[in-house]
Each structure stands twice: as structure tokens, then as C-alpha cells.
Amino acid sequence: MVQNKKALLFAVALGMIFMAPAGAAENQKKLKAAVNVQESAEKAAAVSQKKIDSIADQAERMLTEYKLIMRQYDALKGYNDQVARIVKAQNEELSTIDQQLLEIDTTNQGVIPLMGRMVDTLDKFVALDVPFLPDERSKRIEELKTLLDRADVTVSEKYRRIMEAYQVEMEYGRTIEAYTAELAEAGKKRSVDYLRIGRMTLMYQTLDKKETAVWDNEKRAWQVLGEEYRKPIMLGLRIARKQAPPDLIKLPVSAPEKAQ
Incomplete structure (x- = not known):
């Protein structure tokens, strides 16, 4: 387009030269001035175009x-919203935990004394019960008493151990057992075979089979039995040790007392 303008101006200039030869010099000056103006305009237009192009490029970059930046903002906003929801949920959970801790403290105030009473009750029960496995049962209770005073053991673990001890004592009531242990009487100790039938009866028989006795829990003493119980108790010991099949045997059993 610039070249077309130049050609047009050149044609006009030539026409003016041919049409007015007398003023040729003056016309040449005018033509030159016009050409200079046009060149200056073109240069100014080129500079302006560069500025426009630079501004356009800058605008495109911006x-x-x-x-x-907007994509980053959207991503950060989504992340911040998610974090805010997580923080809110954690704060609610902390409030719940604080409430649970308060409830646990209140519960502990009642549970800890209760556990102490449970151990004392178990201790008294064992002392009044038929005296089988005295060392094992006494040791279990002493361990529980020590456990109650330990700060490094949780309340739940203490309670679990106490309930476990009660469960063991309950199992004694529906099992039979035979074991060999020492019998202390009149300041003397001797090894005998014990036979326990639940909690109904506890008997012993000397290793030479010459003496058989049953525990009288009311008198808290051993009662020597007659010869008729020697073989039945021998068989009972074998059955308890799974050395003989289950069978009916004649054993001394205390009559049940009427509940008061």
C-alpha cells in the first residue's frame, strides 16, 4: 500500500513537471518536501506499529x-477449602475427645474403687473356698493387688486382668483336676495326690495309697476316709489325668446347704 502511494505521488509530481515546465524548480522543491513528509509519516507509522505490536505482545503475555494465575488461584482455593474442612472436622473431633476424656475421668472415679473391691472380694472368696492350688491362686491375687497400684498400666488392662482371674475361678467350678503337691499337717510336709471335682469336693491320697482323706470346708479340716474310698479315688485320679475313660465312681460329697 505504501508503494502504491509513492507511485501515485511520483505520477502527480511528473504531471506537475510536464504541465508547468516554467515552475520546474519550484515544483521539484514541493515534490521533495511532499516525499519527505510521506517518508516521515511512514517512519512514524512504522514506529507506531512497532509500539502497537510490542503492546499487543505484552498484552498477550499478561x-x-x-x-x-487464575488456574493457580482456583487450585489453591480448592486446597484451602479442603484444609478448612479438615481443620473443622479435627476441631469437632478434638471437642468429642475432650468430652470423652472428661467422661473417662468420671468413670475412672467409680471404676478404680470398684476394681479394688473386686480384688478384695476375690481374695476373701479364695480364703473361704476349698483350699485347692493355694499357692497358684494366692499368687494370682497378689499380682492383681500389685497391678492396681501401677501407673503404667491402663485402667482397661487392669479390669481385663481382674475379669480374667474371675473367669479362671469360675472354670474351677466345672472341671476336674488331679495334681501332686505338698500337704502341710502338724508341722510336717509330705507329697500327696490331690483330686478336685469342681468345687464340690477336694480329696487327697498319699503316694503309697495307704491314706485317703476329704476336705471338710465347714470344719476347715481334713477328714480321713475309710478303705472303701481308696480304689474309687485311685480311679478318679486316673480319670482326671486322662489315663482312664470317664466312669461312675463313689466319692464323698458334702450335702448341699439350704440357702438362707
Whole structure:
């Protein structure tokens, strides 16, 4: 387009030269001035176009940066919203935990004394019960008493151990057992075979089979039995040790007392 303008101006200039030869010099000056003006305008237009192109490029870069920033903003906003929800949920959970801790403290105030009473009750029960496995049962109770005073053991673990001890004592009531242990009488100790039938009866028989006795829990003493119980108790010991099949045997059993 610039070249067309130049050609047009050149044609006009030539026409003016041919049409007015007398003023040729003056016309040449005018033509030159016109050409200079046109060149200056073209240069100014080129400079303006460069500025426009630079501004356009800058605007394009700014638009690209804006879009990138907006994407980053959306991502950060989504992340911040999620974090805010997590923090809110954690705060609610902390409030719940604080409430549970308060409830646990209140519960502990009642549970800890209760556990102490449970151990004392178990201790008294064992002392009044048929005296089988005295060392094992006394040791279990002493361990529980020591456990109650330990700060490094949780309340739940203490309670579990106490209930476990009660469960063991309950199992004694529905099992039979034979074991060999020492019998202390009149300041003397001797090894005998014990036979326990639940909690109904506890008997012993000397290793030479010459003496058989049954525990009288009311008198808290051993009662020597007659010869008729020697073989039945021998068989009972074998059955308890799974050395003989189950069978009916004649054993001394205390009559049940009427509940008061």
C-alpha cells in the first residue's frame, strides 16, 4: 500500500513537471518536501506499529500470565477449602475427645474403687473356698493387688486382668483336676495326690495309697476316709489325668446347704 502511494505521488509530481515546465524548480522543491513528509509519516507509522505490536505482545503475555494465575488461584482455593474442612472436622473431633476424656475421668472415679473391691472380694472368696492350688491362686491375687497400684498400666488392662482371674475361678467350678503337691499337717510336709471335682469336693491320697482323706470346708479340716474310698479315688485320679475313660465312681460329697 505504501508503494502504491509513492507511485501515485511520483505520477502527480511528473504531471506537475510536464504541465508547468516554467515552475520546474519550484515544483521539484514541493515534490521533495511532499516525499519527505510521506517518508516521515511512514517512519512514524512504522514506529507506531512497532509500539502497537510490542503492546499487543505484552498484552498477550499478561493475558497468559493472568490465566495461569487464575488456574493457580482456583487450585489453591480448592486446597484451602479442603484444609478448612479438615481443620473443622479435627476441631469437632478434638471437642468429642475432650468430652470423652472428661467422661473417662468420671468413670475412672467409680471404676478404680470398684476394681479394688473386686480384688478384695476375690481374695476373701479364695480364703473361704476349698483350699485347692493355694499357692497358684494366692499368687494370682497378689499380682492383681500389685497391678492396681501401677501407673503404667491402663485402667482397661487392669479390669481385663481382674475379669480374667474371675473367669479362671469360675472354670474351677466345672472341671476336674488331679495334681501332686505338698500337704502341710502338724508341722510336717509330705507329697500327696490331690483330686478336685469342681468345687464340690477336694480329696487327697498319699503316694503309697495307704491314706485317703476329704476336705471338710465347714470344719476347715481334713477328714480321713475309710478303705472303701481308696480304689474309687485311685480311679478318679486316673480319670482326671486322662489315663482312664470317664466312669461312675463313689466319692464323698458334702450335702448341699439350704440357702438362707
